[in-house]
Amino acid sequence: MGNFILKGNIIFSDADRTLNVYENSYVVCENGISRGVFRIFDDIPSTYRDFELIDKKESLIIPGLVDLHVHAPQYSFRGFNMDEELLDWLNNNTFPEEAKYSNIEYAEKAYSIFADDIKNSFTTRAVIFGTIHKDATLLLMDKMEKSGLISYVGKVNMTRNSPDCLSESIKGSISATEEWLKETEGRFDRTMPILTPRFIPSCDDEMMEWLGQTRKRLGLRVQSHLSENPSEIQWVQELVPASKGYGDAYNINGMLGSKENPAIMAHCVYSDKAERDLLKKCGTFVAHSPESNLNLSSGIAPISLMLKEGINVGLATDIAAGSSISMMKQITLAIQSSKMYWRYIDNNVKPLSFADAFYIATLGGGKFFGKVGSFEDGYEFDALVLDDSAIRTADKVSVVSRIERAAYNEREIKITDKYVKGMAI
Amino acid sequence: MGNFILKGNIIFSDADRTLNVYENSYVVCENGISRGVFRIFDDIPSTYRDFELIDKKESLIIPGLVDLHVHAPQYSFRGFNMDEELLDWLNNNTFPEEAKYSNIEYAEKAYSIFADDIKNSFTTRAVIFGTIHKDATLLLMDKMEKSGLISYVGKVNMTRNSPDCLSESIKGSISATEEWLKETEGRFDRTMPILTPRFIPSCDDEMMEWLGQTRKRLGLRVQSHLSENPSEIQWVQELVPASKGYGDAYNINGMLGSKENPAIMAHCVYSDKAERDLLKKCGTFVAHSPESNLNLSSGIAPISLMLKEGINVGLATDIAAGSSISMMKQITLAIQSSKMYWRYIDNNVKPLSFADAFYIATLGGGKFFGKVGSFEDGYEFDALVLDDSAIRTADKVSVVSRIERAAYNEREIKITDKYVKGMAI
Numbered sequence: 001m002g003n004f005i006l007k008g009n010i011i012f013s014d015a016d017r018t019l020n021v022y023e024n025s026y027v028v029c030e031n032g033i034s035r036g037v038f039r040i041f042d043d044i045p046s047t048y049r050d051f052e053l054i055d056k057k058e059s060l061i062i063p064g065l066v067d068l069h070v071h072a073p074q075y076s077f078r079g080f081n082m083d084e085e086l087l088d089w090l091n092n093n094t095f096p097e098e099a100k101y102s103n104i105e106y107a108e109k110a111y112s113i114f115a116d117d118i119k120n121s122f123t124t125r126a127v128i129f130g131t132i133h134k135d136a137t138l139l140l141m142d143k144m145e146k147s148g149l150i151s152y153v154g155k156v157n158m159t160r161n162s163p164d165c166l167s168e169s170i171k172g173s174i175s176a177t178e179e180w181l182k183e184t185e186g187r188f189d190r191t192m193p194i195l196t197p198r199f200i201p202s203c204d205d206e207m208m209e210w211l212g213q214t215r216k217r218l219g220l221r222v223q224s225h226l227s228e229n230p231s232e233i234q235w236v237q238e239l240v241p242a243s244k245g246y247g248d249a250y251n252i253n254g255m256l257g258s259k260e261n262p263a264i265m266a267h268c269v270y271s272d273k274a275e276r277d278l279l280k281k282c283g284t285f286v287a288h289s290p291e292s293n294l295n296l297s298s299g300i301a302p303i304s305l306m307l308k309e310g311i312n313v314g315l316a317t318d319i320a321a322g323s324s325i326s327m328m329k330q331i332t333l334a335i336q337s338s339k340m341y342w343r344y345i346d347n348n349v350k351p352l353s354f355a356d357a358f359y360i361a362t363l364g365g366g367k368f369f370g371k372v373g374s375f376e377d378g379y380e381f382d383a384l385v386l387d388d389s390a391i392r393t394a395d396k397v398s399v400v401s402r403i404e405r406a407a408y409n410e411r412e413i414k415i416t417d418k419y420v421k422g423m424a425i
Numbered sequence: 426m427g428n429f430i431l432k433g434n435i436i437f438s439d440a441d442r443t444l445n446v447y448e449n450s451y452v453v454c455e456n457g458i459s460r461g462v463f464r465i466f467d468d469i470p471s472t473y474r475d476f477e478l479i480d481k482k483e484s485l486i487i488p489g490l491v492d493l494h495v496h497a498p499q500y501s502f503r504g505f506n507m508d509e510e511l512l513d514w515l516n517n518n519t520f521p522e523e524a525k526y527s528n529i530e531y532a533e534k535a536y537s538i539f540a541d542d543i544k545n546s547f548t549t550r551a552v553i554f555g556t557i558h559k560d561a562t563l564l565l566m567d568k569m570e571k572s573g574l575i576s577y578v579g580k581v582n583m584t585r586n587s588p589d590c591l592s593e594s595i596k597g598s599i600s601a602t603e604e605w606l607k608e609t610e611g612r613f614d615r616t617m618p619i620l621t622p623r624f625i626p627s628c629d630d631e632m633m634e635w636l637g638q639t640r641k642r643l644g645l646r647v648q649s650h651l652s653e654n655p656s657e658i659q660w661v662q663e664l665v666p667a668s669k670g671y672g673d674a675y676n677i678n679g680m681l682g683s684k685e686n687p688a689i690m691a692h693c694v695y696s697d698k699a700e701r702d703l704l705k706k707c708g709t710f711v712a713h714s715p716e717s718n719l720n721l722s723s724g725i726a727p728i729s730l731m732l733k734e735g736i737n738v739g740l741a742t743d744i745a746a747g748s749s750i751s752m753m754k755q756i757t758l759a760i761q762s763s764k765m766y767w768r769y770i771d772n773n774v775k776p777l778s779f780a781d782a783f784y785i786a787t788l789g790g791g792k793f794f795g796k797v798g799s800f801e802d803g804y805e806f807d808a809l810v811l812d813d814s815a816i817r818t819a820d821k822v823s824v825v826s827r828i829e830r831a832a833y834n835e836r837e838i839k840i841t842d843k844y845v846k847g848m849a850i
Contacts, residue, residue, distance in 0.1 A: 079829060110819035294764055295765060324833055335507075340725065344725075354505075394538065408749055
């Protein structure tokens with residue numbers, strides 16, 4: 001967590017989603033915090049000018065990517081068995097795999113691989129689902145802490161409509177959650193617990209009520225799933241008949257969070273205007289998971305509309321409905337999906353530009369962590385240094401085109417350095 | 426071009442699109458031709474049993490992938506400037522870049538990179554657009570020949586609606602095409618010329634007529650574009666008012682080809698039943714370019730329907746509307762796009778399975794080249810050996826899941842060996 005200056009081709013988003021491009025420029029890191037970007041060395045304030053200068057030459061330097069929704073235990077079956085829709089896919093693939101994490105030796109093996117791979121990925125911050133198992137979830141948190149990434153990790157609550165091998169009683173779930181929260185206290189610097197009801201169909205009203213009270217009492221964050229699939233939405237309406245919709249079924253217990261302690265809701269593919277207004281009011285973060293929504297045939301979320309409406313949106317891999325740990329892949333799929341939304345669903349909703357997608361992958365999701373996802377003065381210093389020299393062309397290509405091209409050609413680029421809150425990892 | 430036996434985990438498609446999986450098995454190559462796949466060494470016919478045995482251990486062995494539609498000169502701007510639709514994108518990005526290939530030094534530089542990269546990609550066979558320039562196209566053919574891949578390459582014809590820097594007179598285009606065809610005679614073993622009118626909007630009726638006659642006279646193949654974008658389709662109707670549709674506008678001059686000498690038509694996103702019937706009747710190959718169709722907001726082609734109807738379908742990158750040379754990426758995008766077709770366009774058209782997409786990437790497009798795209802006895806031996814050991818999991822994963830996972834996680838796999846018609850390249 002030192003003081004240094006990185007030199008290279010620096011790209012980052014504004015709050016208005018403009019891409020800022022600084023060719024052959026300098027970004028200053030002081031104790032984990034960015035002190036801004038400067039085109040000319042002599043413009044760096046004199047306080048910082050004698051920091052170590054690390055010259056990354058032709059490399060691209062971008063903020064770390066923020067994965068707002070990823071299921072660590074599902075990493076074991078990423079990339080296969082994707083010919084089913086959500087509810088069948090959960091029963092046939094996900095639940096049997098997650099049940100294995102009652103075995104701590106299996107968890108040790110599987111979570112070592114996950115933590116290793118996410119450490120070496122484009123991701124610097126992540127918000128992570130574990131399983132219902134307290135011990136395995138603590139183990140996952142230990143591994144995330146060691147990885148150097150900064151993350152929220154949740155022990156999942158599942159008290160109904162779940163297979164026996166992956167089901168808790170309400171009492172059991174409450175006491176396991178309490179113990180888990182207690183055991184996380186003072187244990188981590190970079191890893192925070194987050195309340196994690198799987199989704200409405202998996203949690204009894206009483207469970208949700210307890211989680212809602214606990215959220216308020218302890219000032220905790222929440223993560224869950226919302227409006228992903230038509231059959232799921234219909235089921236929620238049957239399960240919570242008093243609710244005005246899926247989002248409202250969470251909100252009854254305050255589980256959409258508040259501006260101070262926001263919740264993350266993954267997907268929101270079918271969130272109508274009323275639900276979107278609710279998300280906006282509560283400051284909820286939508287975790288847009290474009291690949292997951294394609295792979296499970298869920299649909300396309302109206303992200304461009306949400307951004308216009310001022311809803312918080314971040315990007316996510318949603319492993320293993322998303323197939324890969326690569327957030328770069330999600331950037332391009334977000335754009336591509338939004339083009340089909342424009343073509344087939346609503347011609348009035350402009351597709352996402354590359355700048356829009358880059359924004360949600362960095363600053364959009366970064367906001368969940370505070371001042372994260374930009375190089376502006378005062379932001380926590382998360383950075384990736386990318387070597388794209390394997391992508392060759394006859395003519396010189398502009399820096400802004402190079403970062404777009406890198407996202408579309410992730411097979412050909414290398415991450416040479418990675419910093420999280422100023423720490424090289 | 427020797428005789429050898431490869432051992433490993435072998436996967437290939439049937440004509441009925443079933444995935445055949447042979448774990449720890451043997452595939453025999455004799456003088457560039459596959460002699461079939463065998464689970465047990467002793468089942469190999471004795472004639473072949475003393476061929477050199479090359480043990481690829483845990484690797485995956487699959488047929489080479491066939492890219493039915495790729496624009497070599499556009500490789501220079503792959504992966505950026507993708508916020509426009511087809512006709513604007515052509516005018517603003519493509520045409521200015523293609524004009525540069527009048528300069529043979531630029532062509533030398535740019536085509537060296539293209540040939541190098543496609544050689545190292547998942548592609549073993551390709552059908553390639555050059556530019557209008559005869560000399561640059563011959564240079565591209567020389568480079569493709571040296572790469573070891575087997576390909577068709579076309580000098581493009583553009584006689585109307587094109588910028589001055591990229592436009593031919595009808596006479597000029599005919600004589601350049603004649604000279605080009607002459608200069609290709611006897612020059613190549615693995616590289617064939619193919620007639621290449623850019624698309625109806627770029628070719629006068631007289632030009633198309635000459636190309637149609639030349640096709641018949643010399644028994645040549647044809648490649649072009651069909652029904653990619655709504656504005657384009659409307660324009661074609663205005664340009665060829667006598668036609669019953671875009672496909673018919675080609676067919677008037679026999680440019681949809683014949684079963685003996687089929688044509689390739691890229692895209693066919695909006696081909697209705699009448700057009701699809703015409704494609705089937707002519708034996709035309711549809712070059713499905715899912716990423717291109719997403720990137721240019723074109724739409725989603727009804728590939729699943731076409732396969733059911735018995736139309737020839739292959740897969741394609743369509744560089745640079747497709748961003749990357751990777752055919753693996755196209756496999757997954759074909760599946761993902763088809764799921765959105767099912768969700769939003771026609772709930773009666775089943776999405777493509779992984780097996781379907783693997784089929785169109787290998788055997789589906791391979792058929793354009795003859796007996797290509799399978800390891801069945803008698804097929805030309807094109808193979809990729811893939812190392813997926815960087816993709817780690819706690820439990821063992823089946824071979825069929827491993828190849829699906831490799832397609833979705835192309836960043837993490839390596840091509841260790843590549844054979845085209847029995848030749849290691």
